[in-house]
Amino acid sequence: MNLAEILKNKIEKSPSQVAIGHSRKGRPIHYNFFDYGEELRAYILAMQTLGIKHGDRVAIMGSNSLEWHLTDLSLMMMGAISIPIYPNTIDSEVIEIVENTGADYFFCQDKQQYSQIKKVAQKVQQFILFEEELQTTDIPKNISFLSDLLAQSKNQELPTFSEISNYTSPDDTATIVYTSGTTDISKAVMFPQSALVAFLENIAIFMEGKITTKDCSLSHLPLSHILGRCDSLLHLSLDSHVFFGNGTTSFINDLSATKPSFFITVPRILEKMKERIENHIAAKGLLFKKLYETNRAISKNYHSKIASGQGPSTLEKQAYIYSQKYFFKPIKDQISPHIRFIVSGGAPLSKSLFYFFQDLGIPILEGYGLTETLGPCTFNPFEKPKAASVGIPLPHTEIEIDDDGEILIKSPSIFSQYLSGEYDDAEFTDDGFFKTGDIGHLDEDNYLYITDRKKDLIITSGGKNVAPQKIEVLMCERPHISQFMVVGDKKKYLSGLVGISKENFRELFEDGLLKSHLSVEELASRVGIQELIQMEIDDVNKLLPKYEQIRHFRILPIDITDNRQFMTPSGKVKKARLYNKFTALVDSMYHD
Structure with a gap:
């Protein structure tokens, strides 16, 4: 075929x-x-x-x-x-x-x-x-x-x-695709015809x-x-x-x-959609916002009962159906009157985004894959999507967790070789599993959870192992933080580089509290902006153990949101390149 x-x-x-x-x-x-x-x-x-x-x-x-x-x-x-x-x-x-x-x-x-x-x-x-x-x-x-x-x-x-x-024929090379290069090194990945066919067949079965x-x-x-x-x-x-x-x-x-x-997208697009909807709700006044909060509480209760296995009562079911039909449907229709679900991939999806769209009645099905796996190799099932999980393996796909926590994948849609050389044995285990470079775990239902990139793990000078992705996702849920990169490898404590965008401060511009002509660099140097970011970091720190808390931060002088030099097309930070560019900022957080 x-x-x-x-x-x-x-x-x-x-x-x-x-x-x-x-x-x-x-x-x-x-x-x-x-x-x-x-x-x-x-x-x-x-x-x-x-x-x-x-x-x-x-x-x-x-x-x-x-x-x-x-x-x-x-x-x-x-x-x-x-x-x-x-x-x-x-x-x-x-x-x-x-x-x-x-x-x-x-x-x-x-x-x-x-x-x-x-x-x-x-x-x-x-x-x-x-x-x-x-x-x-x-x-x-x-x-x-x-x-x-x-x-x-x-x-x-x-x-x-x-x-x-x-x-x-099945072994003929069909395409060469470059990886996004989050480590600043893009690889040219070669796929045979058989890999594309396997991908399509696996999706069809699932x-x-x-x-x-x-x-x-x-x-x-x-x-x-x-x-x-x-x-x-x-x-x-x-x-x-x-x-x-x-x-x-x-x-x-x-x-x-x-x-x-339905549509397939990345978290950055979903964040913009969420902001657009929330701005629309806020513009309708305090009473409508109260109604929105009440209906979200109804939805949260309904879904939490399902997730716990307890199941909602008849009254709770009726309240949910009424809420979806008469309150959330007009909001959903702003996205699409026919929308059934959204697929998210390419970067980690925050729990807040998952629950926001779930409360609207739009499930987000997160998947996971790499360039080398030809897209998704795990996917959340329609029947029971889980927040923070990237789902279960697709058909004909095997997932194992190595002793050090690295995710290993075996699938017929895996790439054939890198353009730079032959099939690299260093990228595979002896029994043919691809070493993804991601750290994660499987739960009792075989759902996969991604903790971080193996190369991104931070070991402080005190010997604490820190997976920065969790911290970065929490930080990016704050309203004025667009990007966040944790630093602190071999240091006494963690610090962070903060990316901001003028879009995040629109309400301050509209209220006249900030002049609209201010550049990102000028915003980053303002004491009031720094205090605002500090408050949001403090909020996240309260959710973290002491060794994972961010002690110092610096705001980047440029908006990197759509800057391909520092961001991948799916919205992930190219950490090595960002670190090298702003080494002086990082060093300034470790004077002691």
Whole structure:
């Protein structure tokens, strides 16, 4: 079985079922599986006309779009190797990726992106733009446009899916994906065709009977990120269809337009949604806020009774149903009137976010995986999601905990090797389990909990082992702290680097307590802001044992929220890079 055969079976079984959708000039357009297949056949012929062959390495760099997805999938179906690149990658890093991977072909978005990385055109055999808007007198001969390639193939005979199914074998490399580099070292991870098929089959088994043809997901995470990429392929194994939005920046507008029943996202997006809803509630006045708190208490009580196994009484059930129908439904409808659940991954989900959406009647199903595992290898079940847990293993996936607490994984969707060398034995146990580098444990129900990254563990000079992730998640739940990085390895006590954003102080700007023109650097130096952050850190310290408490902190002089130099696309801090940049700030907390 390969990707082409999976799609061939879908087309034969349900040709008129909706497969995908996207927006063109503000108007939603949907494709059924038959038309979707025709588009892919045309793309494959266009790629072949361009000269792309089996085994050729092809880079794709661009914003989320239907063209991005069709290019990616058609390349993998025809046996070429797709290499996604984040759209905001600087030109020197793009050139390095092209040279390291040996990419001969390069797809990019438009003239704006081309102008930023035009040196790359000199490094590849062919450079192709998705959008035909390049107006310059010195267009290199190796530049072409996707629309022209598709037009050239229009009157030619398209390859059949029976033919396309023979283009690849299970061991052929389908894609090379770069890790996010939280330790400042990105690795190029190679996946065979069989890994993608195994991922889709595992998801199909786990979700059997829970997703129907009425379900629609909204794809908004970067398609260059492993989570967004997996999201873009789910319609091949599930009965739902996927709508390709315009990325995270237009996510709220896309939600309103598409009204999905579920979507896959990261905690940073959920935090912004929570803030938006809470601001809406606050704007309705004190009485409405009191009603909100009362209805949340009803929901909390209902769910706590279920979690304890005790079960709610008839009166409590009726109160919950009434609360959901008459109070929370209008709030849910702001997200989507059809929303059933939300999937979270890519970074740790705080308990407060889990319970907030649960109280609204929207369960968050958190999953866990790494680039090397091709996305999720554990997932919270619909029937009983647990806060702070990343769920149970997917089918055909084994999870073990090593003696030092490291999480070990064995799965058919595991990567084949790193681009830098052969299958690295140092990354695997003798019996074939992948060493994730994450620390965690399994509970009595086989739910997995992540404690921290093994490399991030802190050992104080007093010999105390500290897992900083728990502290950092608690800190980021405070209203004015965007990011928090615990430091203190080999030191007497723990300290922290605090990331702030002007967005977090909006109420102070609106009330005239702060001038709106103040920069983040100016905010960070204000005594009042430092006192506010100190109060929030003190609140968290009360929840921690003494050796885990934060004694000193420094506020970063820049907003790193959307800064790819210091943040991964899924919202995790690149700790090594941040530490190296602000070593002086860290040192200033340890004068004694």
